Amino acid sequence: MIDFKKDIALILSETIEGLTKSEIESMIEIPGDSKMGDYAFPCFRLAKALRKAPPVIASEIAEKLSGNGLFATVTSVNAYVNMFLNKELFTKAVLTDAAEMKETYGSTNVGQNRKVIVEFSSPNIAKPFHIGHIRSTVIGNSIYKLYHFLGYDTVRINHLGDYGTQFGKMIVAYRKWGSREEVEKEPIKSLLSYYVKFHEEAEAHPELEDEARAVFTQLENGSREEYELWKWFREVSLMEFSRVYDMLGIDFDSYAGESFYSDKLCKVIDILKEKNLLVASEGAQIVDLEAYNMPPALIMKQDGSTLYITRDIAAAVYRKETYDFYKNIYVVASQQNLHFQQWIKVIELMGYDWSKQCIHIPFGLVSLEEGAIMSTRKGKVVYLEEVLRRAVDQTRDIIREKNVNAEDVDIISKQVGIGAVIFQELSNGRIKDYTFSWDKILNFEGETGPYVQYTHARASSVLRNAAVDIGKAELMAQEVDFSFLTGESAFALTKLIYRLPEVVLEAAERYEPSIVTRHIVDIAQAFNRFYHDEHILVDDPKEKKAKLLLVYAAKQSIKNGLSLLGMEAPEKM
RNA sequence: GCGCUAGUAGCUCAGCUGGAUAGAGUAACUGACUACGAAUCAGCAGGUCGGGGGUUCGAAUCCCUUCUGGCGCACCA
Numbered sequence: 001m002i003d004f005k006k007d008i009a010l011i012l013s014e015t016i017e018g019l020t021k022s023e024i025e026s027m028i029e030i031p032g033d034s035k036m037g038d039y040a041f042p043c044f045r046l047a048k049a050l051r052k053a054p055p056v057i058a059s060e061i062a063e064k065l066s067g068n069g070l071f072a073t074v075t076s077v078n079a080y081v082n083m084f085l086n087k088e089l090f091t092k093a094v095l096t097d098a099a100e101m102k103e104t105y106g107s108t109n110v111g112q113n114r115k116v117i118v119e120f121s122s123p124n125i126a127k128p129f130h131i132g133h134i135r136s137t138v139i140g141n142s143i144y145k146l147y148h149f150l151g152y153d154t155v156r157i158n159h160l161g162d163y164g165t166q167f168g169k170m171i172v173a174y175r176k177w178g179s180r181e182e183v184e185k186e187p188i189k190s191l192l193s194y195y196v197k198f199h200e201e202a203e204a205h206p207e208l209e210d211e212a213r214a215v216f217t218q219l220e221n222g223s224r225e226e227y228e229l230w231k232w233f234r235e236v237s238l239m240e241f242s243r244v245y246d247m248l249g250i251d252f253d254s255y256a257g258e259s260f261y262s263d264k265l266c267k268v269i270d271i272l273k274e275k276n277l278l279v280a281s282e283g284a285q286i287v288d289l290e291a292y293n294m295p296p297a298l299i300m301k302q303d304g305s306t307l308y309i310t311r312d313i314a315a316a317v318y319r320k321e322t323y324d325f326y327k328n329i330y331v332v333a334s335q336q337n338l339h340f341q342q343w344i345k346v347i348e349l350m351g352y353d354w355s356k357q358c359i360h361i362p363f364g365l366v367s368l369e370e371g372a373i374m375s376t377r378k379g380k381v382v383y384l385e386e387v388l389r390r391a392v393d394q395t396r397d398i399i400r401e402k403n404v405n406a407e408d409v410d411i412i413s414k415q416v417g418i419g420a421v422i423f424q425e426l427s428n429g430r431i432k433d434y435t436f437s438w439d440k441i442l443n444f445e446g447e448t449g450p451y452v453q454y455t456h457a458r459a460s461s462v463l464r465n466a467a468v469d470i471g472k473a474e475l476m477a478q479e480v481d482f483s484f485l486t487g488e489s490a491f492a493l494t495k496l497i498y499r500l501p502e503v504v505l506e507a508a509e510r511y512e513p514s515i516v517t518r519h520i521v522d523i524a525q526a527f528n529r530f531y532h533d534e535h536i537l538v539d540d541p542k543e544k545k546a547k548l549l550l551v552y553a554a555k556q557s558i559k560n561g562l563s564l565l566g567m568e569a570p571e572k573m
Numbered sequence: 574g575c576g577c578u579a580g581u582a583g584c585u586c587a588g589c590u591g592g593a594u595a596g597a598g599u600a601a602c603u604g605a606c607u608a609c610g611a612a613u614c615a616g617c618a619g620g621u622c623g624g625g626g627g628u629u630c631g632a633a634u635c636c637c638u639u640c641u642g643g644c645g646c647a648c649c650a
Contacts, residue, residue: 029592042592044630054630078593079630124650165649213648258650284648293576294646301648308650337577338645364579365643398612416612428586431578433643440585444612446598447586454612462609518587521597528613537609551609573612 001097001501004090007070008039008083015064018049034492037075037082038090044079054079087491088482091550094498095480098553099473104149105553106500106560111151114326117319118144118154121250122257122332124161125237126170126191129244130381131436132366138425139363140331141250141566142513147327149564150508155323159315160257162234164308166195168216171229172208173198187236217305220262234259247388247418249566261314265306268314272299277349287346297342312343313350320354327357329511334362334431361511364433382436392417394442395450404573415568416450423449426513426565447521452558453573455524459555460571462536466548473552476545484546489533493526493550497557504564513565520561527554 009025016024024041031040043057050057058076065074065083073084098105120140123133140156148154173194174183182190202208219226238255245251269285272278277287278299285300299310319328330340340360348355368382395417399409424441428434444450463470470476485494500519507515536547559569 026590027592031593032588032596033593036593040593042631044592047630080593161650163650169649282647286647295576296647298647303648305648307648333644334578335644336650339650341577362578367643402610402612404610432586433579434585443599446612448598448612450612451598454610458610458613465609514587518597525597529615531609532605532614535608572610 002093004070004085004093004498005039008041011065011068011070012041012061015061016046019046031082034488034495036077036080038085038495039083041081041083042079043081087486090498091482091485091491091494092477092480094494095482095485095549095553096474096477098497098556099477099549102473102556103560103563105556106504106564107149107151108501108505109151110505111147111153113151113153115323116147116152116154116327116329117157117323117325118147118329118331119157119159120144120331121245121252122159122161123241124166125257126167126188126195126233127161127237128188128192128381129241129384131384131387132381134384134387134421134425135363135366135430136331136333137248137250138422138566139361139430139513141248142426142516142564143329143331143361143508143511145564145566146504146508146513146516149504152326155254155325156252157254157256157319158252160234160238160255160259162230163258163262163311165213165216165305167219167230167233168212168214169198169209170195170233171215171219171226172212174229183232183236187233188240191233191237213303213305217303220305230259244385244388247385247414248422249418249568256315258308258311258315261311261318264314264318265310268310268317269299271350272346275350277346287349289342289345292345294338294342294345297346309339309343309346312339313346316343316347316358317352320352325354325357327359328354329359329361331361331363334364336360337362359511361430363430367433367435387441388418388421390438391421391442395420395444398444399573412570412573415570416453416573419453419562419567420444420449422565422567423452423517426517429514430512449567450573452520452524452562453567453570455527456555456558456562456569457571457573458531459527459551459558462531462551463548463555464571466537466544468545468548470548470552473549476549480546480549481542482546484543485550487530487534489526489530490547490550493523493530493554496523496526497553500557500561507564516561516564520558523554523557523561527551527558530554 005025005028008028009021012024013019013021027041029040029042031037041061043054043061046057047054055076055078058079058081061081062074062076065071065081070086070089071083072086075082118140121133121137123129144154144156170191174191177197178190178194198208215226219230269278272287278285279288281296283302284298286296286298288296297309298307300306316328319325332340337360344355344358347358392413396409396413399413421441427447485491496519503515503519507513534547536544536551538544562569
């Protein structure tokens with residue numbers, strides 16, 4: 001594919017002195033209003049060096065550029081050079097590329113097989129998989145997809161919260177109030193009820209907390225009875241979690257959670273001692289971070305048991321040894337910003353130069369309506385499974401209502417309903433806090449997943465109705481007359497398709513799936529506009545072929561974009 | 574108190590490595606299905622970009638300051 005911006009920078013650099021090619025490239029803009037050109041170049045900064053007024057410079061550059069085959073026309077308005085591309089040349093390059101690359105269109109091989117770890121989802125065992133978990137799960141999955149698409153060798157890790165004092169509490173609570181039958185029947189609901197009861201009782205009887213800590217220490221020391229209970233809790237929980245992962249279409253390469261590192265902690269503590277980083281404080285062992293304007297990192301409690309920061313350090317060391325990662329990405333809530341700053345600093349102090357390859361990707365808080373915060377301990381949660389189920393049910397109702405001629409209503413309802421939830425989650429910047437709302441999550445109009453999927457289904461429908469075999473799109477692209485695609489809405493669509501690869505790169509670099517989400521909404525809007533402006537299945541076979549190629553490229557771009565979000569692209573809905 | 578983070582249309586948000594008249598969606602109103610799917614499209618209306626200062630030819634964007642909300646700050650994760 002031709003990099004038009006780079007080409008333009010090259011052409012400009014021949015007429016401009018004193019600026020490097022890459023400086024020029026970074027100054028080239030895509031005007032918000034296409035009346036100002038497909039690309040524009042502001043000349044204000046050249047004024048001093050050339051000792052001329054910016055508008056004069058702009059018109060001189062414009063004059064030199066016109067005549068170049070890349071452009072249809074080059075004009076200058078105010079101090080800008082306004083470049084209008086040769087539409088046929090541009091359209092041909094873009095659509096041929098999309099037709100050839102198909103399901104890989106949008107990717108660039110920048111990864112070169114380098115190893116990237118994405119840790120995400122990481123729910124706590126024996127606790128509900130609630131709406132708050134959707135963020136790490138869906139954002140993390142999309143970041144994985146982006147890096148995978150770009151040619152990185154990816155490892156997905158579900159760092160299960162399957163260790164810590166909470167399991168002491170859970171075991172104590174189970175022994176006091178639980179029964180095996182209940183847990184076997186409804187594992188998480190039962191375990192959660194014990195956990196809630198524990199916190200209620202502990203208010204009046206704080207000694208329960210001490211008991212729980214003691215039980216966890218026993219577990220950590222390898223006590224058989226506690227271990228068996230813990231293992232059982234873990235197994236039944238994972239079974240429930242995998243039901244949600246199946247609905248979301250999400251997989252992991254590793255479920256090595258916190259417990260996995262329990263035998264790797266001594267080594268970390270030894271290294272910390274060896275480097276003289278560990279100091280005693282109030283009976284506990286800490287790493288002092290005052291020099292870095294941070295509170296101390298608490299490595300070992302008074303009773304000798306460890307904390308999750310210790311396990312995160314051990315996990316990072318283990319991962320470096322095992323995977324030799326290029327990037328080690330953690331998709332974890334912004335509430336844990338300080339925690340990540342602390343342990344990544346400790347890794348640095350331990351002398352590991354790869355500390356900067358450990359990257360925390362934070363996201364904002366989900367709260368419930370009326371400002372209530374979600375609280376597992378109080379049992380106040382919205383189950384993710386229920387959200388997904390209701391979205392699927394509603395989709396099924398809509399499909400029936402619209403009387404769509406589709407055979408697999410159940411499959412499509414799942415693809416669209418769950419897609420709607422995923423899309424909603426990935427629509428806004430991940431750092432934003434938001435309030436969960438049933439109305440919002442079940443709204444399927446406007447900038448939503450169903451809108452984009454509908455556009456894809458509509459494009460698919462047009463291709464189905466055409467008597468042209470689009471299967472060999474790359475061959476078709478060879479013989480198309482691109483002059484049929486120079487209308488305003490067709491060209492606007494082509495320009496958006498062209499930008500997909502750079503959008504994907506930016507989304508990966510910024511760890512921000514919403515950039516892809518926004519862009520495929522733009523593509524869908526441009527497609528719908530084109531669809532309304534122009535008749536596609538016209539009689540003239542040449543014109544029809546050209547338009548079908550554009551429809552094909554748009555459909556493929558939307559499909560690839562949806563796939564990067566972890567969504568399906570149904571042919572009918 | 575200290576640190577991090579957010580504040581843009583009635584609501585939900587883009588735009589933030591400085592550029593032309595700040596954009597979508599939604600809600601309200603108006604119009605378009607006897608051409609390819611109306612979960613669609615078009616139109617109308619909606620703004621002290623939290624406030625104040627500064628840098629610059631040019632600031633929603635950068636710097637300073639201030640206000641408001643969210644999160645975090647030692648034996649939970």
